[in-house]
Amino acid sequence: MVTTIFWIIQIISSVLLILLVMIHSPKGDGIAGIGGASHVFASQKNAESGLNKLTMWVAIVFFVSTFIAGFNIFG
Numbered sequence: 103m104v105t106t107i108f109w110i111i112q113i114i115s116s117v118l119l120i121l122l123v124m125i126h127s128p129k130g131d132g133i134a135g136i137g138g139a140s141h142v143f144a145s146q147k148n149a150e151s152g153l154n155k156l157t158m159w160v161a162i163v164f165f166v167s168t169f170i171a172g173f174n175i176f177g
Contacts, residue, residue: 105170105171105174108167108170108171109167109171111163111167112164112167112168112171115160115163115164115167116164118160119157119160119161119164122153122156122157122160123157125153126150126153126154126157127150
C-alpha cells in the first residue's frame with residue numbers, strides 16, 4: 103500500500119518535472135545581450151528564479167520517491 107503511494111508520487115512528479123523543464127527558457131540572453139538590452143526583461147528573470155526553485159523541489163520529490171520505491175523500503 104505505502105509502496106503504491108510512492109509509485110503514484112513518482113509518476114506525478116516525473117510528469118511535472120518534464121513539464122517544468124520544457125517551460126524553462128533558454129539561458130542565453132540572445133541578441134538582447136549584445137546591445138545591453140537584457141535588463142529590459144528583468145521581470146522574466148524573477149519568474150525564471152521561481153521556476154528554478156519549483157523545478158528543484160519537484161526533482162527532490164522525484165528522487166526521494168524513486169529511492170523509496172526502488173529499494174522497497176516499506177514493503
